[in-house]
Amino acid sequence: MCICGGSTSPTACQGAAGDTMELFPASFKGLALIALMLASCSAGGSSAPAPMSAPQGQPAPAAARRALSDDPALDIFVQSLTHNQALDVGDPASALAPATTLAGIGAPEDTPCEAEGLICDRRQAALLFAAATLAQPTAQAAVTSLQLEAPLTLADVTPQVAPSQPLSAREQAVVALFERNTNSVVNIFDVTLGGGPRQTALVDAPEGNGTGFILDTSGHIVTNYHVLQSVLGRLPPRPASGTRAQAAKVALVTVLLGPGNDTQTFDGYLIGMDRAKDLCVLQIRPPQDVLRRLRPASLGTSADLRVGQAVNALGNPFGFDHTLTTGVISGLGREINSQLGGVIAGAIQTDAAINPGNSGGPLLDMAGRVIGVNTAIFTNSGTSAGLGFAIGVDTVRRVVPQLIASGRFVRASLGIQVANGAVARTLKVPRGAMVQSVAPGGAGERAGLLPPRRSFGGVLPGDVVTAVDRTVVAKPGDLANALEMYDVGDAVSLTVLRSAGESAQQELKLQAKLQADSA
Amino acid sequence: MRPALAALVDDDIAAAVFEASMASVVSLTAFRTEGREVVEEGVGSGVVWDRLGHIVSNYHCVARLAKDTTGQQATEVGITGAGGTMRYPARIVGLDPEKDLAVLRIDAPAADLLPVKVGTSGDLRVGQTVFAIGNPSGLSHTLTAGVVSGLNRAIPSPGGTLTGGAIQTDAAINSGSSGGALLDSSARLVGLSTATFTRRTQGARSSGVNFAIGVDVVRDRGVFLIGATGTVW
Numbered sequence: 135m136c137i138c139g140g141s142t143s144p145t146a147c148q149g150a151a152g153d154t155m156e157l158f159p160a161s162f163k164g165l166a167l168i169a170l171m172l173a174s175c176s177a178g179g180s181s182a183p184a185p186m187s188a189p190q191g192q193p194a195p196a197a198a199r200r201a202l203s204d205d206p207a208l209d210i211f212v213q214s215l216t217h218n219q220a221l222d223v224g225d226p227a228s229a230l231a232p233a234t235t236l237a238g239i240g241a242p243e244d245t246p247c248e249a250e251g252l253i254c255d256r257r258q259a260a261l262l263f264a265a266a267t268l269a270q271p272t273a274q275a276a277v278t279s280l281q282l283e284a285p286l287t288l289a290d291v292t293p294q295v296a297p298s299q300p301l302s303a304r305e306q307a308v309v310a311l312f313e314r315n316t317n318s319v320v321n322i323f324d325v326t327l328g329g330g331p332r333q334t335a336l337v338d339a340p341e342g343n344g345t346g347f348i349l350d351t352s353g354h355i356v357t358n359y360h361v362l363q364s365v366l367g368r369l370p371p372r373p374a375s376g377t378r379a380q381a382a383k384v385a386l387v388t389v390l391l392g393p394g395n396d397t398q399t400f401d402g403y404l405i406g407m408d409r410a411k412d413l414c415v416l417q418i419r420p421p422q423d424v425l426r427r428l429r430p431a432s433l434g435t436s437a438d439l440r441v442g443q444a445v446n447a448l449g450n451p452f453g454f455d456h457t458l459t460t461g462v463i464s465g466l467g468r469e470i471n472s473q474l475g476g477v478i479a480g481a482i483q484t485d486a487a488i489n490p491g492n493s494g495g496p497l498l499d500m501a502g503r504v505i506g507v508n509t510a511i512f513t514n515s516g517t518s519a520g521l522g523f524a525i526g527v528d529t530v531r532r533v534v535p536q537l538i539a540s541g542r543f544v545r546a547s548l549g550i551q552v553a554n555g556a557v558a559r560t561l562k563v564p565r566g567a568m569v570q571s572v573a574p575g576g577a578g579e580r581a582g583l584l585p586p587r588r589s590f591g592g593v594l595p596g597d598v599v600t601a602v603d604r605t606v607v608a609k610p611g612d613l614a615n616a617l618e619m620y621d622v623g624d625a626v627s628l629t630v631l632r633s634a635g636e637s638a639q640q641e642l643k644l645q646a647k648l649q650a651d652s653a
Numbered sequence: 654m655r656p657a658l659a660a661l662v663d664d665d666i667a668a669a670v671f672e673a674s675m676a677s678v679v680s681l682t683a684f685r686t687e688g689r690e691v692v693e694e695g696v697g698s699g700v701v702w703d704r705l706g707h708i709v710s711n712y713h714c715v716a717r718l719a720k721d722t723t724g725q726q727a728t729e730v731g732i733t734g735a736g737g738t739m740r741y742p743a744r745i746v747g748l749d750p751e752k753d754l755a756v757l758r759i760d761a762p763a764a765d766l767l768p769v770k771v772g773t774s775g776d777l778r779v780g781q782t783v784f785a786i787g788n789p790s791g792l793s794h795t796l797t798a799g800v801v802s803g804l805n806r807a808i809p810s811p812g813g814t815l816t817g818g819a820i821q822t823d824a825a826i827n828s829g830s831s832g833g834a835l836l837d838s839s840a841r842l843v844g845l846s847t848a849t850f851t852r853r854t855q856g857a858r859s860s861g862v863n864f865a866i867g868v869d870v871v872r873d874r875g876v877f878l879i880g881a882t883g884t885v886w
Contacts, residue, residue: 292876293703293771299839301781302663308800309780316779451862452850457802458779459823459861487823487861489850517851517860 311446311502312458318431319448319495321388321455322346322357322402322416326365345449345495346387346416347431347504349534353418355387356534357494358509359407360473362414366407381405387418390456391427398424406537410476410545411529412509414494415537431496434503436482436526439463447486447508447522449495461486461520469611470510470523477554479615480526482506488522497524504530532618546620547651548628549576550583552610553596561586561595566631567613569596581628581646594633597642601629622650666838670784671796673840677701677769678786678833680731680793681714681743681757687725698787698833699730700842702756702875704763706741709875710832711847711866712748712755713811719748719755730759732766733793739765747878750812752870753847755832756878769834772841774820774867777801785824785846785865787833799824799861808848808864819864820844826863835865842868 301309322344344361348354359366365384385402402416420428443463451457465483472478484497488508497506506524513519533543553561553570561568570586572579585596599607602616603626620626628644681697697714701707708730712719718726728743741759748755778801785797803821810816822835826846835844844865851860 293768293872295773296770296839296841298772298837298841301778302666302838304663305781305838308782309778312778312780451860454803454806454821454850454862456779457821457862458800459802460800489860489862515851515858515860517858518862520861 307500308446308458308460311498311500312448315431315448315496315498315502316456316458317390317392317429318348319390319456320346320348320355321450322355322361322494323386323388324362324364325384325386325401343450343453343491344493345491345508347448347494347496348389348428349415350430351425351428353420353425353428354405354538355402355416355418356507356530357414357416358507359409359412359414360509361494362404363474366404366409366414369404381417385416387416388455389418389420389424389428391424406534406541406543408533408537408543409474410472411478411533411543412470412472412474412476412525413507413530413533413537413543415534431504432502433527433531434499434501434505435531436480436505436528439466439482439499439505439526441466444500445482445484445486445505446498446500447484447488447492447495447524448498449488449492449508451487451489451491451518453491457492459487461522464521468523469609470525472510477611477614478509478525478529479609479611480529481509482524482526484522484524485520486522487518487520488524489518490516492522529618544622544650545614546617546622546624546648547576548578548581548583548617548646549573549649549651550578550585552599552613554610558610561593563595563598565608566598566600567607567610568598577646577649581644583628583630583644583646584632589635591635594635598631599628600631600641602626617648620648622648624648663838666782667784667796667798670836670838670840671786674769674784674786674834674836674842675794675796676732676734676767677842678788678794679708680733680738680788681708681710681832682729682731682740683715683717684727684729685717685725686727696788696791696829697831698829698846699757700769700832700834700845701732701766703768704766706759706761706763706766707746707875707879708743708757708759709845709871710755710757711845712750712753714832715743715745715748715755715757716750716811719745728757730757731793732761734765738793747875749874749878751810751814752816752866752874753810753812754845754866754871754874754878756875769842770840771872772837772839772843772868774818774843774869777804777820777837777843777867779804782838783820783822783824783843784836784838785822785826785830785833785863786836787826787830787846789825789827789829791829795830797825797830799863802862806864816866818867818870819847820867822863822865823861824863825859825861826865827859842871844868845871 344357346355346357349356362384369382381403383401384404386399387402388397388399390397400418400420402418405415405417407414441463445461445463447459449457461484463482464485468481468483470478470481482497488511492508495508496504497508499505505527507530508522508524510523511518512521536543550569550573551571553568558568569583572583572585583597587594599613601607605616607613607616625645625647628646630642630644631639632642634640677700679699679701681699683694685692685694694717697710699708699710702709715728718728729740730743731738731740741761743757743759746756746758781801783799783801787795789795799822801820802823805817806819806821807815807817808819820835826849830846831848833846834842835846837843844867846865848864849859850862851858
């Protein structure tokens with residue numbers, strides 16, 4: 135609406151006049167109304183009505199007329215009214231609300247239009263009354279409706295904008311954290327799936343749309359394996375001696391280079407992947423000037439996190455790019471049962487909303503450091519229920535350098551398969567990692583580990599590993615987690631509980647030399 | 654009073670925002686009358702806009718009332734004050750399906766109407782704290798907190814088009830919250846809670862990806878809707 139107070143710019147008023155036109159439907163004499171409004175705006179401040187001497191509510195008729203006729207806009211208004219023969223504007227005896235309103239327009243000549251409320255609001259009221267009058271078959275009806283309501287102006291129904299207080303320190307910290315880190319977060323789209331990166335999400339995003347973050351200024355991107363599972367699952371294992379030049383193009387990576395919508399999309403080449411850990415490294419190869427503008431994320435550590443600590447997730451849930459959600463660390467040391475079949479230990483649980491599309495994106499602490507890679511959610515609705523899981527960044531720190539160097543993660547392994555929690559419970563093994571099978575010729579066999587075997591009473595459970603050197607193994611996933619601290623060829627001492635029949639158990643120490651194993 | 658606070662929120666700010674604003678958030682209840690039977694069809698929220706009795710809410714909260722030709726539909730606005738909840742029948746003043754906005758009017762004493770403090774949405778920043786007050790699942794005056802997750806989002810409107818300029822937040826918004834207030838830490842209205850993004854097969858349960866119409870849109874369109882029917886003049 136064109137509120138003249140403070141604005142005498144014809145441009146501003148013209149724009150508003152367009153809006154004002156919409157306010158009154160086509161039944162009006164539209165052209166007259168435009169003239170009315172435009173005139174009022176351009177006249178604002180320049181032709182103040184003549185002074186009124188009478189107190190408000192008791193206008194001297196002559197003075198009222200003078201006031202009206204000095205203002206060309208109101209002149210038109212008066213003409214309209216008298217044309218309808220419904221109202222004698224100058225007659226104080228009629229004591230009608232509209233007359234009062236009109237009389238109120240009178241004000242000392244030098245009162246500026248900007249003066250709070252008085253002139254322009256009332257003029258506005260008069261003009262709008264005129265418009266309402268034109269809409270009514272008889273002006274009498276309009277007058278009646280005005281009589282029942284207190285004289286109102288547009289200002290009564292346009293709320294004033296209240297001033298804001300400055301943001302609290304915590305709010306500013308989150309705002310700053312977003313601004314500093316949003317450029318490190320990229321949108322990843324599986325190139326083999328139909329369609330491509332979209333600007334907005336209308337429907338649920340299919341698998342193949344996920345998030346990643348920039349690792350370094352060479353253009354390496356970290357994401358989850360499962361974001362690109364459709365294409366990665368079909369690739370042959372990369373030979374250890376494979377060169378960079380042979381890297382397959384697997385994704386479209388959209389990078390936010392600057393503020394606003396300054397994004398560019400590049401091909402993402404597969405550098406390395408590890409299915410068991412659900413991690414994958416891509417590389418984009420943009421021109422030098424873009425490479426220089428890349429903002430890598432900074433990695434933190436996950437060993438020293440605390441439950442209750444504030445965290446922030448950045449990602450592309452449902453395709454809404456660069457979404458920030460916040461929460462706390464709800465739990466530590468969790469195990470993610472990866473949809474690819476592996477168990478990822480040392481995971482961080484959070485209630486920051488994580489949804490499909492967030493996978494592969496960073497979980498940041500309040501200092502803006504990556505402490506996890508958002509990977510999974512526990513839900514029966516398919517969307518966030520406040521139970522989200524991120525691979526700890528310490529795992530990422532171990533796995534990613536190998537993925538970059540050789541394309542895969544070679545883990546120090548015992549060459550055994552460990553029973554998962556359900557099987558162990560069936561065999562009444564409450565603690566530790568129970569050996570389910572031992573690969574022939576592997577490190578575990580050479581160390582003397584025994585799988586489940588027959589005995590007189592039925593089946594004896596396999597050896598249960600309860601510690602690797604000094605690291606306690608309480609759950610099945612703890613064993614793989616413990617072994618991650620070692621390199622291929624390291625010698626370790628395993629504490630093992632061996633069943634000796636009839637619930638008898640003996641504790642043994644077995645020595646193993648870890649072998650190489652990759653998923 | 655049932656505040657549910659997010660971790661990053663200062664308790665005293667959350668409590669202050671709630672106390673300042675809860676009186677401006679009303680409940681909307683949609684009824685259908687069939688002969689003698691009165692069936693409650695749904696619950697939503699609304700925001701007191703001015704002392705004249707104008708209430709702003711979402712179009713989809715009153716879509717049934719808007720389309721009703723039989724006169725069986727009715728909507729009631731509930732204002733909760735110190736003396737309990739007063740209920741007033743609401744009539745539609747204006748509708749904007751493209752923006753999912755509706756303006757209603759009730760005849761309540763001006764003293765009982767506490768208009769919300771209005772802010773701006775054009776200068777919001779991702780990361781700043783926002784609070785949603787509404788009536789999810791009929792739990793009156795529930796406060797949820799979160800941050801602005803994204804800005805200028807495009808979401809589908811009941812009018813069938815994409816409506817832009819929506820604020821994205823992770824403050825929980827569930828069915829019943831829509832039409833309620835989204836406030837900044839100064840207790841100013843910055844948006845009208847409107848929708849949550851869900852999988853189609855599930856109910857409207859908050860996924861943490863929630864949307865509100867920016868108050869700049871509400872202010873422009875709301876005033877237009879009020880003026881267009883000439884109820885004021």
